[in-house]
Amino acid sequence: MNWVLANLELIRELTVQHLGFSLPPLLIGLLIALPLGWLANRTRTGRTVLINLAGLLFTIPSLALFVLLPIVLGTQILNPVNVIVALTIYTVALLVRTVADALAAVPQVVVNAATAMGFSPLRRFLAVELPMAVPVIVAGLRVAAVSAISLVTVGSVIGFGGLGRMFTDGFQRDIPQEITVGIVLVLALALAVDGLLLVFGRVLTPWARLRETAGSTA
Amino acid sequence: MIEFRAVTKRFPDGTTAVDRLDLVAGAGRITVFVGPSGCGKTTSLRMVNRMIEPTSGSILVDGTDIASRDPAQLRRGIGYVIQQSGLFPHRTIVDNVATVPMLLGWNKRRARARAVELMELVGLTPELAKRYPAQLSGGQQQRVGVARALAADPPVLLMDEPFSAVDPVVRTSLQDELLRLQSELGKTVVFVTHDIDEAVKLGDKVAVFRTGGVLAQYDEPGVLLSRPADGFVDSFVGRDRGYRGLSFVSSDGLPIGEVVTVRVGQPGPAEVWTLVVDEERRPLGWFDGRSAGGGPVDADDLVPGGSLYDTGSGSLRAALDAALSSPSGRGVAVDDEGRVLGSIGADDVLRALADARRAGAAV
Amino acid sequence: MNYFGWLFDPAHWSGPQGIAARLVEHLGYTALTLLIAIAVAIPLGAWIGHSGRGGFLVVGSANGLRALPTLGLLVLLAGFIGIGLLGPLVALVILAIPPVLAGTYAGVRNVDPAVVDAAVGMGMRGRAVLLRVELPNALPLIIGGIRSAVLQVISTATIAAYVALGGLGRFIIDGLAVRDYPQMIAGSILVALLAIVADLVLAGLQKLLVSPGLRAVPGRRGPRAVPAPKTADPAARAA
Numbered sequence: 001m002n003w004v005l006a007n008l009e010l011i012r013e014l015t016v017q018h019l020g021f022s023l024p025p026l027l028i029g030l031l032i033a034l035p036l037g038w039l040a041n042r043t044r045t046g047r048t049v050l051i052n053l054a055g056l057l058f059t060i061p062s063l064a065l066f067v068l069l070p071i072v073l074g075t076q077i078l079n080p081v082n083v084i085v086a087l088t089i090y091t092v093a094l095l096v097r098t099v100a101d102a103l104a105a106v107p108q109v110v111v112n113a114a115t116a117m118g119f120s121p122l123r124r125f126l127a128v129e130l131p132m133a134v135p136v137i138v139a140g141l142r143v144a145a146v147s148a149i150s151l152v153t154v155g156s157v158i159g160f161g162g163l164g165r166m167f168t169d170g171f172q173r174d175i176p177q178e179i180t181v182g183i184v185l186v187l188a189l190a191l192a193v194d195g196l197l198l199v200f201g202r203v204l205t206p207w208a209r210l211r212e213t214a215g216s217t218a
Numbered sequence: 219m220i221e222f223r224a225v226t227k228r229f230p231d232g233t234t235a236v237d238r239l240d241l242v243a244g245a246g247r248i249t250v251f252v253g254p255s256g257c258g259k260t261t262s263l264r265m266v267n268r269m270i271e272p273t274s275g276s277i278l279v280d281g282t283d284i285a286s287r288d289p290a291q292l293r294r295g296i297g298y299v300i301q302q303s304g305l306f307p308h309r310t311i312v313d314n315v316a317t318v319p320m321l322l323g324w325n326k327r328r329a330r331a332r333a334v335e336l337m338e339l340v341g342l343t344p345e346l347a348k349r350y351p352a353q354l355s356g357g358q359q360q361r362v363g364v365a366r367a368l369a370a371d372p373p374v375l376l377m378d379e380p381f382s383a384v385d386p387v388v389r390t391s392l393q394d395e396l397l398r399l400q401s402e403l404g405k406t407v408v409f410v411t412h413d414i415d416e417a418v419k420l421g422d423k424v425a426v427f428r429t430g431g432v433l434a435q436y437d438e439p440g441v442l443l444s445r446p447a448d449g450f451v452d453s454f455v456g457r458d459r460g461y462r463g464l465s466f467v468s469s470d471g472l473p474i475g476e477v478v479t480v481r482v483g484q485p486g487p488a489e490v491w492t493l494v495v496d497e498e499r500r501p502l503g504w505f506d507g508r509s510a511g512g513g514p515v516d517a518d519d520l521v522p523g524g525s526l527y528d529t530g531s532g533s534l535r536a537a538l539d540a541a542l543s544s545p546s547g548r549g550v551a552v553d554d555e556g557r558v559l560g561s562i563g564a565d566d567v568l569r570a571l572a573d574a575r576r577a578g579a580a581v
Numbered sequence: 582m583n584y585f586g587w588l589f590d591p592a593h594w595s596g597p598q599g600i601a602a603r604l605v606e607h608l609g610y611t612a613l614t615l616l617i618a619i620a621v622a623i624p625l626g627a628w629i630g631h632s633g634r635g636g637f638l639v640v641g642s643a644n645g646l647r648a649l650p651t652l653g654l655l656v657l658l659a660g661f662i663g664i665g666l667l668g669p670l671v672a673l674v675i676l677a678i679p680p681v682l683a684g685t686y687a688g689v690r691n692v693d694p695a696v697v698d699a700a701v702g703m704g705m706r707g708r709a710v711l712l713r714v715e716l717p718n719a720l721p722l723i724i725g726g727i728r729s730a731v732l733q734v735i736s737t738a739t740i741a742a743y744v745a746l747g748g749l750g751r752f753i754i755d756g757l758a759v760r761d762y763p764q765m766i767a768g769s770i771l772v773a774l775l776a777i778v779a780d781l782v783l784a785g786l787q788k789l790l791v792s793p794g795l796r797a798v799p800g801r802r803g804p805r806a807v808p809a810p811k812t813a814d815p816a817a818r819a820a
Contacts, residue, residue, distance in 0.1 A: 059776045061736035064769035067753055071584055071766065146647045153650040157743045158757055158765075164652055171656035171744070179660065183653040190648035269702055294704035304699025308717045308792035318703050350794030366703075376702075 003177045011166075015185065018162035021083050021155070022148045023193075028084075029091025030141060036092065037099020038125060047100060054093040062086065062154045083155050090151065091144045098140030102133035135208055138201030142194050149190045153182075163189070219245040220266060220374065220406060225275035227261050227431070235261040236431035238275070243423075245280075245373075246404040250421035252411055253454070258431030259410045263376050266408060267296045279374060294318055297367030297375040297405070301383050303359040305351040311337070311362055312347035318370040329369075336365040341395060357388035364396070368403070377409045381416070393419055414455055418443065418462065426451050440466025464535035464571070472537055472570045474529070474551050477561035480505060486515040491546030494520055499557040501526065501550050521545045527562060530554040534574075538567040587763035588770060598751070600771065607748035607775065610738045611731065614670065618677035618730055623723065626685025630719070631711060636686060643683035651676060651737045659744035669741040676737055677730040684726020688719025721795055724787045728780060735776045739768075749775065 524543025752768025
C-alpha cells in the first residue's frame with residue numbers, strides 16, 4: 001500500500017481524468033442513439049443500414065480507432081476529443097440496436113391504444129413508447145458504460161491520461177502494485193457507474209418496480 | 219398391454235405425484251388419463267418409457283417389467299408424442315420423422331422412405347418433407363410429431379396432451395384423424411389430457427385422476443358419464459353429462475317414422491312441414507307449408523335443417539340432437555350415403571332410452 | 582502530410598518485419614488463442630449448459646470481462662510471466678474464453694426443453710442428445726461467441742505490441758516511438774480491415790454451418806419462426 005499512500009493525489013487526478021473521458025461519451029452517445037434507434041425501428045431499410053453500420057463500427061479495434069480519428073477529425077493525435085469521439089462511436093453503435101429492439105418490444109396494443117386516443121406520432125414516441133423502452137435502454141447503457149470505462153485505458157498506450165497511465169507507468173517502472181491498484185480502480189469505477197445507472201433506471205420506471213413486487217407476492 | 223402394479227411416485231420435495239396406481243391399459247385400445255393439473259397423469263405416462271422412475275411398484279409392458287430393460291432401447295420401441303411437438307428445429311421434416319429408424323440402425327434411404335410413407339399416413343403432403351418445423355403450422359407440427367412417433371411401428375404409443383396447444387377446429391380434426399389411424403393400426407395408446415370432452419371422445423377407457431395422484435375412476439366413457447364414482451368425478455365430468463352420455467348408447471332398434479318428401483319445383487303441401495330432397499333423396503332443407511300456402515317449392519324458400527341422424531354409426535345423442543335441432547320437430551334419419559330413410563321425434567328417443575334402461579344398460 | 586504513403590510503399594510489405602510477416606503473426610496469435618479457448622470453453626460451456634450447474638459463473642465471467650481493462654491484464658501478466666509470447670498469450674486466452682463459454686452455455690441452455698425431452702423419449706442416449714440435438718441447436722450462439730472472441734483477440738493482440746508482442750500492433754507502437762504517424766495509420770488501417778474481414782468470414786461460416794431450420798423464414802408462417810440471435814453477447818468487447 002506504500003505506493004498508493006504516496007501517490008493519492010496522482011490517483012485522484014487520474015480518476016477524475018478517467019471519468020472525464022468516459023462519461024461524456026455515454027451522454028452524447030445516448031442522445032444520438034435515441035433518434036437513430038427510432039429510425040431503425042421505423043423502416044426495414046433504415047434498420048438494415050443502421051444495424052449493419054453499427055456492427056461495422058463496433059468491429060474496429062479501439063487502438064486503431066484512436067489512431068485513425070485524428071485524420072477524420074483534423075485533430076492532433078493526443079487531443080482528448082479523439083478518445084471522446086471514439087467512445088461515443090462505440091456507445092452509439094451499441095445503443096442503436098438496443099434502442100431499436102427496445103422500441104420494437106413495446107406491446108403493439110399499447111401503441112395502438114395511444115394512437116386511437118389521438119396521440120401524434122412524436123408525442124406518442126415521447127410519452128408512451130420511450131418510457132416503456134427505458135428498462136431495456138438502461139440495460140444497454142450499463143453495458144456501454146462498463147465498456148467505455150474499461151476502454152479508456154487503451155488510450156494510455158499512445159499517451160492519453162486516465163487510470164490507464166497506472167498500467168503504462170507501472171509496466172515501465174516495474175511497479176506491480178501500481179498495475180494491480182489500477183485494475184482494481186477501473187473495476188470499482190465500472191461497478192459504481194453500473195450501480196448508479198441501475199438505480200437511475202429504477203427511479204425512472206416506478207411502474208416496473210410495482211410489477212416486480214406484485215409478481216413476487218402473487 | 220401396459221400394466222401398472224401399485225405404482226407410487228414421490229418427488230424429492232415430498233409431494234406424492236402418483237399414489238399406488240393399479241391399472242391395465244388394454245392392448246390395441248386407447249386409454250386416456252384425465253384429471254386436473256397436479257393429478258399425476260403426466261407423471262404416470264412418463265413412467266411407462268422411464269422418463270421418470272417410480273418410487274415403488276412396477277410397470278409391465280406386454281408382460282415384461284420395464285425396470286429390467288435398458289431405458290434407451292425401451293424408448294425406441296415406444297412412440298412418444300408431446301404437447302409442444304418437440305420437433306428438432308435444425309432438421310427437416312423427413313429427417314425428424316426418420317429419427318427413431320435411424321437410431322435403430324436403418325440405412326438412411328430406407329428410413330427416409332419410411333418417413334415419407336408415415337407423412338402420407340398422417341395426412342401431410344410429401345412436399346413438406348424438405349421443410350423445417352418452423353415453416354409449419356401448429357397443427358402440421360403435431361401431425362409430424364405423430365408420424366415421428368409411429369415411424370418405427372412401435373406397438374405402444376404415449377401421447378402427452380398432444381393436441382392441447384392447437385386451436386379448437388384443428389384439434390377436432392386431429393382427434394378424428396387419430397381415431398381413423400387407430401382403427402387402421404390398433405396401437406396400445408396411452409393418451410393424457412386435461413380435457414374431459416377429449417377423453418370421452420377418444421378413450422376406449424378413461425382413467426380419471428384426482429389431485430395427489432389417486433385414481434378416482436377407471437371405466438368406459440359411457441359409464442363415466444352415467445355413473446360417476448363420486449362427487450369429484452361427477453363435477454369433473456361436468457354439466458350435461460346425462461345428455462353427453464347418450465353418445466355411448468346405441469340407437470339400434472330406434473323406430474324410424476315416415477316423412478313426407480318433395481323435390482324443388484313440385485307443389486308443396488299446405489299446412490305441414492315437408493322435407494325437400496334432391497334426386498338422390500339427400501335432404502336439402504324443410505318446406506314450411508303454413509307460410510308458403512301451397513305453391514311450387516322454390517329453392518329460396520327452404521328452411522335450413524338441423525343435424526342429421528346417421529343410422530349406421532348413430533347414437534341416441536345424434537338422434538336426439540337431430541330431433542331437437544330440426545325446425546319441424548322431426549329429426550332426419552339418413553343412411554351411410556346420406557339418403558333420407560325417415561324421421562324421428564324426441565319422444566321416440568326418450569322411449570328408446572327408457573327401454574334400454576329397463577334392459578340394464580348403463581345409462 | 583501524406584497519411585497513406587507508408588501503407589502503399591512496397592518496401593514496407595516484405596521482409597521479416599514487413600506488413601505480410603506481421604499480418605501472419607497477428608493471424609497466428611489469433612488462431613492459437615482461439616484454438617485453446619475453444620478447446621476449453623466449448624466442452625465446459627456445453628457441460629454447464631447441459632447440467633445447469635455453475636451457470637452463474639459463466640454469466641459472471643462474461644460480465645466481469647467487460648469491465649476488466651485489457652491493457653492492465655496484459656502488463657500485469659507480462660510482469661509476472663515475462664514479455665515473450667507466453668504472457669500475452671495467457672492474457673489473450675483469458676479474454677477469449679468468456680465469450681465462447683457464454684455463447685455455448687446460453688446456446689445449450691436455450692434449446693427448447695421439449696426438444697430435449699423428445700430426443701430422450703425417443704431413445705437417444707446422453708452423448709447423442711448433446712452431439713446431435715443440443716450442440717447443433719446451440720450453434721448460432723456458439724459461433725456468435727466465437728465471433729466476439731475473435732474481435733476481442735484481434736483487438737487485444739494489437740495492444741499487446743506494447744508489451745513487445747509482434748503482429749500488426751507493432752506498426753502503431755513503433756511508429757509512435759519515432760513519431761512516424763503514417764506508419765501508425767498503416768497499422769491501424771490494417772488491424773481494422775483484419776477485424777472486419779475476420780468478422781465477415783465468420784458470419785459467412787455461420788450461414789454455412791447453421792441449419793436453415795434455425796433461421797427465420799420470412800414470408801412463411803409458423804408459430805416458432807423466431808429469428809435466432811446472431812451473437813450471444815454483441816457487447817462483450819473491452820479492448
